[in-house]
Amino acid sequence: MPFAQPHLAAPSALLTDLYQLTMLQGYFDHDLQDTAVFEFFARKLPGCRHFYLAAGLEQVLDYLEQLRFTPAELDWLSRQGLFKPAFLDYLGRLRFDGEVHAMAEGTPFFADEPILRITAPLPQAQLIESRLINLLHLQTLIASKAARIVQVAAGKRLVDFGLRRAHGAEAGLLAARASYLAGFDATATVLAGAQFGVPLAGTMAHSFVQAHLDEAQAFAHFAHSLPAAVVLLIDTYDTEAAAQKVVELAPQLAQAGIDIQGVRIDSGDLGVHARLVRAILDRGGLSQVSLFASGNVDEYLIQRLVEEGAPIDGYGVGTHLATSSDAPALDCAYKLQEYAGTPRRKRSEGKATWPGRKQVYRRYDADGLCLGDTLTSVDDSAEGQALIQPVMRQGRRLQPSPTLPQVREHTRQQLASLPPALRALQPADAYPVCIAPALHTLAAAADGLSGLG
Amino acid sequence: MPFAQPHLAAPSALLTDLYQLTMLQGYFDHDLQDTAVFEFFARKLPGCRHFYLAAGLEQVLDYLEQLRFTPAELDWLSRQGLFKPAFLDYLGRLRFDGEVHAMAEGTPFFADEPILRITAPLPQAQLIESRLINLLHLQTLIASKAARIVQVAAGKRLVDFGLRRAHGAEAGLLAARASYLAGFDATATVLAGAQFGVPLAGTMAHSFVQAHLDEAQAFAHFAHSLPAAVVLLIDTYDTEAAAQKVVELAPQLAQAGIDIQGVRIDSGDLGVHARLVRAILDRGGLSQVSLFASGNVDEYLIQRLVEEGAPIDGYGVGTHLATSSDAPALDCAYKLQEYAGTPRRKRSEGKATWPGRKQVYRRYDADGLCLGDTLTSVDDSAEGQALIQPVMRQGRRLQPSPTLPQVREHTRQQLASLPPALRALQPADAYPVCIAPALHTLAAAADGLSGLG
Structure with missing residues (x-):
């Protein structure tokens, strides 16, 4: 039986990038408090990965439920000379009370497909970026590597020996979770x-x-x-x-x-x-x-x-x-896709994103093998199973999380549904992900809004 | 000013490999409580590293001072059915009261050179292996990568942006420390x-x-x-x-x-x-x-x-x-070098170690540039500066640790003392490390003791 209390304590709310706090000061001063929609996705897969395995959602939900600044942290921040007292008061009251939609842990995913969507007042959705990426990146990285090992091991017993060379305490602990999953x-x-x-x-x-x-x-x-x-x-x-x-x-x-x-x-x-x-x-x-x-x-x-x-x-x-040694990092991002009801889009060279709230539909053949995905707007529809589902509302889980053995069984079924070429180590054709016309339309509209149409 | 209290809490004593605890049960049952000497070193450098930079000692000393099992942890262990009650009582009383010798943080080092030596009763020296490697590996990894970036940046301002893709909370936090150092x-x-x-x-x-x-x-x-x-x-x-x-x-x-x-x-x-x-x-x-x-x-x-x-x-x-992306792990180890007064040596293929307590002597030319190192027994002597010095006795620091700015200044001087070819990114001849005859003699003696001479 696990401990009731986690023994690797939730890290401080200060485990974030400074720019999150400076941007929040700006949002506070200029009353940018409308609803924002951010999505987490991977930009592309390296040649040595035919799919990623979504993992880390459970720790993200824990983080969102526990997020708050302590008086000692606010006091320390005030002494940095960057932030105004009224803003720090506001920061002390800040909690995450938004929505989360996500793919279930253990679901394979591909380039451009969001595995998590945050819908919350802009400052909340912004503040959580650094730790949210940090958590989803790590476990997705390790689960994706572990899945490759599991696929070739032909049922041999596999034991994680990685703690000593994992990058720190949390990496060792969560690598054990992600590889078991x-x-x-x-x-x-x-x-x-x-x-x-x-x-x-x-x-x-x-x-x-x-x-x-x-x-x-x-x-x-x-x-x-x-x-x-x-x-x-x-x-x-x-x-x-x-x-x-x-x-x-x-x-x-x-x-x-x-x-x-x-x-x-x-x-x-x-x-x-x-x-x-x-x-x-x-x-x-x-x-x-x-x-x-x-x-x-x-x-x-x-x-x-x-x-x-x-x-x-x-x-x-x-x-x-x-360490996921052959690909120790994923090219992943958490990007603003909508603000105050209108889709937003970054057009930076080589890093342009698809705007708006998105859904991933996955089609299967009669034997249950994946045929391909459609990435489209939530306002659109497409054939197949909708992979992104609500998991948190008003900052609270909608239902108890699945147990780790349940996640592991879900993963086993999901891996079995992948085309055999994707489960092998040899180079394989990319899994087909179709960008629906609705997203192209939305992208053009977003460019028009930012004066770039 | 930093917080007085660390805000990423010391992880549980259970952050270790199971085999440390099973071996400790064996040491307890068979009264293997004599003094053991373990050393931490890197086996070899990858082509993309001409030197490593020692880092992480400070966190190791914190860990050793704080190490203890809580009643809740002992209770959980007892329910695993592997350990005997008398052993768990003993584990509850266990503290680290040994000695630590180490290279100063920020000192460049090379293959086979220990950067840390533990001298303590065998069970203590054994138990700490997993976390000690986990801590020294991570910061040495990041500091060594950061040093390469610093060397080519020609004085340009360098800022660590790594938190989101660092492997978890501790990796993000300690990467910031190691890169600043x-x-x-x-x-x-x-x-x-x-x-x-x-x-x-x-x-x-x-x-x-x-x-x-x-x-x-x-x-x-x-x-x-x-x-x-x-x-x-x-x-x-x-x-x-x-x-x-x-x-x-x-x-x-x-x-x-x-x-x-x-x-x-x-x-x-x-x-x-x-x-x-x-x-x-x-x-x-x-x-x-x-x-x-x-x-x-x-x-x-x-x-x-x-x-x-x-x-x-x-x-x-x-x-x-x-993530030290081009070399996300070091081939490092923490190995028993002496037990009960006699040198010990592992002879596993490709992983043989030099036995006994060792010292590293570094020679400099008239301009202060490093000429080469001699690795030898502590009972031997050699020309140059002895790099491994006592830092902890009876489980307590011998003096307050240097401040992080002091470590950073030491590192700057140390990097400046490296031959220019080692500071460049291009392939370079290996830095000369001489294994002294005294170590060859000791290795032969250790082989004789284990019946393999």
Whole structure:
């Protein structure tokens, strides 16, 4: 059971960019308090991603519900000499009481498709930009990487080992959540078990072996101390010699009622060692002992090992997962699409956006495979399932969030609905996303409004 | 002035890998409580890094001083069914009371050189591994990337814009600290100002312009609201047209006693637009208005723009800085080097380590340029300055930490001492690090101890 209280505390409302506060001063002074509509979307996908997986909505909703400035924070702001007292009073009263529409977590999405829409008075919708992007970007990044690993792992057990090289505490914690959501089986990060109920897994480190002068004794000590979870790390000195020690140790442990569950290899050519170790274990009567591999593992290596038939039952994936190493950032944005009832559009070179409130419709074939999407205005309609749904009104969730296992099951179904070419690592044609005529019309109208028609 | 209290709270002691706790159960059961020595180091540098910059020590020391399990955390652990009650009692009493030796933050370092050594009872030194790596890895990663940007920026103003695409809250906050330490001038992340005293900078977003139907009115509103920091974003629609609007607005603002400090360009070919805009501003009598550029900026683009003589006075650097996008992880480790008075060594393929407590000596020429390093045992001696010094004893800092401006000045001097080829972006010969004979002798002895000599 997770803790009732999150143990990575909600960060301060000051976790934002300075320009949000200076713009809010401007909005306050000039009474720009009408309803604004912002949408979060990705501009384009890198070649190494055929789809993104929406994730992070749950933490965004938590953030919006908890957002407020403390007296100490306001006092600190007042001492910066930039802001007027009346504005800071107003900031102290500010809460998020707007609407949120979003794609469900675990839904695949593509370039230009919004996964979240904020409808709120302009200052509220503006202030939240930095943290909202920060949260959606991180988990979408990791879930999208994890989904690739899950797709090639062919059912092998996958464990997140990423905490140490994740970028800070929150990245480690949320990478565990995002990878579990995407189909990983467990994480080594204890706090993710406590906070989100992600199943935990772990073995031993080289230091445990090194602290003993005798490797076999290290194995015996570990097995007696953790009889419920005996996974022995066998590559500290000589992998195959250690596998033989495991074979020799097994009968003594069996007499004490202890089963060895698995061994882990963390270095060298994992496929070569796995074959040698599997043969040693099998010859020694330990065919039920599973073989777990780690060490610089990513989806390409797993795919190769799976294709080669390497006798590996599970993988620990660390750095490449937790940093999304081949694409450590998404080209994503949160942009004003409508203000005071009229659509708005940025036309910056290479960064122009589609204006107005949008919906994504997804069409499926008779077997439930995705055929293509239509991106259009909410005032338009199109064939298919409407993916963006209301989740928050007046700053409160419309219903309790799905549990993490529910999100994970939704993700599993969603991934299964993707065309096979998109689920593979090889280059693939882009998934078809049609921009409806209604959006072209709206864009022309928005350009006219800003004197650029 | 920073807050007295950090506003990104210390994360739970459960922010660790499960195997740290299972190993601690083993150490507890089998009385492995002798003194252990672990060192943190990088295995190798990627081609796109000629040096690393040590950073994160300050947060590691905070972590060590605050480390403890709360009753709620112990209760949660007890319900996982893995740990024995006597062990959990012991865990509740556990504090870090060991020693720390380290390189000063802001010191360049190279492959195999430890930047931090922990000397403590084995369970303490083991438990802290995950979070210690997590903290040192992140800030060293970002400071090392930032140093490259600082080296090519030729004194142009550099501002961290990375919060939104940093990997979570802590990554955004600590990237601001690490980049300032490495020579950046300011950050947009407000909390980094509050918590670390990093100078803040910010302009306006496109949404501020879009929320007005008239771009010039948006500029006027912003200037009147923030007269002390008028930097106007001019690329929402047509960059040069907006620059002309700035020229036309300036006299009205001057009558109200408001100076326009700068303009920002965030899209398109930054060099081309900068020239056009500079000419418009200069013709309009605004030669004192500075020109600030952002949008997918990294050290390669800055170097090119500087070399081309682009009239850009400063850069906002976001994603590439905050994710260290070309090298989003360091190949670093924290390894047991000695236990119970004898050196230990891991011999895993491709991951073998040098055993024992080590020191790094750095030699300089008459002009203060680094000539090369010697890595050796602490019991050996070598020519040069010893870089690893005691910073904590019995779990308490030996002296107050240097202030962040002091660390920044130290870093500036350290970077200036690097050979010019290492400060450039072009491929360079590796910096010479000599492994002293004493370490080879120690390695042979450690192999003998583990039966592999």
